[in-house]
Amino acid sequence: MSRSEYIDELRNLIDDLAAAGGPGLWAGLVELGLPRVGLDEDRGGSGGSFDDLLVVVESLAGHGIGVPIIEASTADWVLGQAGRLDDGLSTVLLLDAAPDAVSGTVDAELSSVPWARDATRLVLCAPGVTPLLVDLGDATVTLRKVDNLAGEPRDTVVLAGTPVTAVEGAPAYGEVRERLALLWSAAVLGAAHGAYRLTRTYVSERKQFGAPLLKIPAVAGNLARMRVQLVQADAALALAREAAPLTGADEIARITTAAAATEIARIAHQLHGAMGITQEYPLHRLTRRLWSWRDAVASERSWAESLGMRAADVGESAVWTRITAPSRAINDEECER
């Protein structure tokens, strides 16, 4: 998968939308079809590639914008593979185990459902089963509002005898998880770049002791540490974009971007001093998202554990072969967990 050829156009478009800002932003994005980039037009998508979508997600995140684009685009991708999309906001939730839905209805308390209060549909994905579609407008559905650290909806949804339908022809759980992993990696990377840009501008312009902060060697060193983290995170995402069939590339991207998020948020605040902790100054819009998003869907720790587990299982030689070989040289047997 080569890097999107529309990369500059898409970025400029997002820059303009971000500059306009305001509560109408999501509506503007929907109107332009951006949440459905990377979905086939004959299914109701906007066309373009998955890589275009990654650029959109990364750019929005770079402005510290929190919108349901990852959840909506992923839910629509699941639904679009099974049939044609219609309007309305869909969201998605990954579960460790499928809820019991023998009679076509479900009883469950689902926590951390992203944007549930705004969505009309919820797609539930669990290992080994067909995804289930829930109508959030159904009378049996109740909802408790919960926000994450970034102030984004992560509601608790209670299903009590709620009718569900299986989304036949939908992609498997693993594919959905991998797609989410790449999209969240792109979001974290975008916010990390945003925090870096803000910090670099601040230390270049803000003067203390008669000179820009950047003249202080410890400040310059810390800015370089941020850059080094970005270099690493950029490379991890590039690897994952190009190595889609490579097992573990999604985990590598999540682990690397999460680690970068941690370091970058910490240094960005350190270099901003007290200015960075005010409501008024925009840094927190980025750092609160870095803290929330680095562990979204699954934590850095859990990605690392599963990657480490597999590495130990297959042994050094297979690990090395896997990370050095071109993807097509990896056979299915090797990809087994």
Add this chain to the structure above:
Amino acid sequence: MDHTPGTDSCAELRTQVRELTAEWRDAGRYTPRSDSWLRSFDLEFSKELAARGLIAMTYPEEFGGAGRTNVERLAVTEELLRAGAPVAAHWIGDRQIGPAVLRHGTRRLQQEIVPRIASGEAVFCLGMSEPEAGSDLASVKTTAEQVEGGWLVNGHKIWTTQAHHATHAYLLARTTRGERKHDGLSEFIVDMDTKGVTVTPIVDLAGEHHFNEVRFESVLVPAHRILGEADQGWKQVVEQLSFERGGAERALSSYPVLVELIAETARRRNDRELHALLGSLVARLAVLRRLCFDVAGAMDAGQAPVQQAAALKYLGNAFEHDVIEALRRTDLCQDPSFDGVFGQALLASPAFSLRGGSAEVLLSLIARQEARS
């Protein structure tokens, strides 16, 4: 991960190196060790690689090279490091001096030096660091004064790895004293058997002899042994440093420890903490490999990726250290011995982030570029 330039040839090269190292290892001709690119010297092995076209890979064929890409070369160096093979005899000449002579040397110098690097005959040491200079590479006191027939060199270099085995030294010397310390520097190729060159060993904390001091007392270097233009050496040095910093040896010095860590983690089925630790190290390794690949690709495109190489070296050295610390986490390392995998790597580790620029120097280099951009 379709690294298009020579994907198949890279795979083939990897296989070739794996077979050769396995053969030598099984025959007891070497024991894999950490830091082998600096510590494991075996001229015979280097000549064997040369005979198979596995050194001087990127050099033009007319000088004994293989005319291959830096990406292909990376495949070979990665496999050699992974195997902990004895590569110190040719490493510096192959990595750094050959490319520098090819870029800046006269045709006569190229003809004289490059084929001998390619065949494994010329063994190079780097005469850059000086006793009072530390990380300040430009504060060179060694002088080269123009005389009848060449240059007369006087000075004192230190931390010169493998100088006691070397046939040649790369030498950074001051040819003019100017306003700025970066001006007036020149690069030379010096025969180690020239009258006036003396080598004294420096034994390291592991009791091993790799470092040396090298003194130059009225050493006459022939005129054609200057590399590039007189007084313009600094720009060439900076460029050369991206060859020095941007290779896989900046991430894989402690690879034998990682091998041990993977095996030990497999034995500890229930240690989830250790699995997570291994997972994050594997992720970092995969990303470092990608960065090595990017740097090699940039070199193939004719660039000198100074900042990328510095970032790679900074991240790579941190990784090399963290791998060692991770193994320590397993208690496998109680009472470590000098010749064990862990002990060897630990004793070698203080040098990881010093050679080729300390972590702090690399950060300030990156910061300067950030301030400019």
